[in-house]
Amino acid sequence: MAPRANWKGFLRLSLVTCPVALYPATSESEKISFNQLNRQTGHRIKYLKVDAETGDEVTNEDIVKGYELEKGQYIEVSKEELEEIALESTRTIEIDEFVARSDIDPRYLIRPYYIRPDGKVGHDAFAVIRETIREMDKVAIGRVVLTNREHIIALEPMDKGLVGTLLRYPYEVRSEQEYFDEIQDVKVTKDMLDLARHIVNQKAGRFEPEKFEDHYETALIELINEKRAGKVIRPKERPKGENVVDLMEALRRSVGKEAAPAKADKPAKKPRKAAAGQKEMLMPIAGKKQPKEAAAKKPAAGARRKSA
Structure with a gap:
């Protein structure tokens, strides 16, 4: 059963419209996370919202948004005022243009979402939009409002649905010049490139995410x-890095190191x-959420630390 939708509204290409739902395509909830504890008692730490001047706790009903003009001087903005400037993209993903996938700088990519028809109606219109994008071999660019902010979204077909990837605005992407200007201009010799290419060819493979641990x-x-x-x-003892004195010698040794496993008769160990x-x-x-394959197994009872 699919998780709860993050957004519901309409997908529109000119006069073709269909109701859709948007779901997060990735999750980090399966990763181990920690709570903060009081070392003395073992109790969890609780965070409160307090007035910065009085130190008194403030309820959610008394909290409003404010934009700081100067130090300590704010312009308050109410929820109603924010709703007044709500955009059409709050309820509709309007497709504005179609671009080549190679035109999208990877620095602009934020996170992916799955998009599918919402309910029993609109599947025909959804299929028309999906197959048009697929046939044109393009990426559809639209706008959507999530968490009260408008985002650019890139739509691509995947199987029977669509994948929508949120994109950053230009002002959110830092210029590379301030980081790369001080990199020295180095002349790389043909011998070095040949050795490096040989290493790359020995490591060549297919991108298979299930191999990575x-x-x-x-x-x-x-x-x-x-x-x-x-x-x-x-x-544990930390591995020590080696200082590279002779780059050509390091490349030659790397070629030998990568070639060694190929000579061995033993099959490579399958990654876990x-x-x-x-x-x-x-x-x-x-x-x-436990993995599906482990769901049928009854987990062992975990000991809980008693509070003082």
Whole structure:
């Protein structure tokens, strides 16, 4: 069952309109997260909204938005005033233009969403818009309002639905010049490029996300399991970096290092999926959605620290 929609409204291409729902395409809720605790009592830390001058707690009903003109001087803006300037894109994703995918600078990409028809009507119109984008091999550019702000959204077909990726505005993207101007102009020799190309060819492959493992998440799981089992945690020795004295020699050694596994008769070890670490947990993580394959298994009862 699909998660709750982040936004519902209409997708419009000229006079063709259909109701749609927008869902987040990514999630970080499966990652391990920590609570802040009082070291003395073991109790969770609670945050309060307080008046910066009086220190008194303020209820949500008494909190308004304000824009700071000068230090300590604000212009208050009410919810009703913000609703007055609500844009048409609050309820409609209007397709403004079509561009080539290669035209979109990756620095402008923010996050992806899945878009599908909302309800039983509008599937025909949705299919027309989707297949038009697919046939033209273009990306549709529109506007949508999320969290009270208007965003540019790039729409692309995926299977029977659409993927909409939020884009940044130009003023949100920093210029590369202030970071790259001081990089030295270095002449790279043909021999160096040939060796580097050889390394790249030895490492060539296909992008398969399931091969990648979140090593930090795995290390967190191991740490929690070891602490729960009462093991003594000892710091591990950190690998030391090597100073590169001769770049050509480093490239030659790299070529040899990458070629070595190919000579071995033993098959390469299959990388463990990131989700596998979650199944090895000795305890369930409260409030977290367990992987589907682990859902059928009954989790072990987790010990809870008693409050003082």
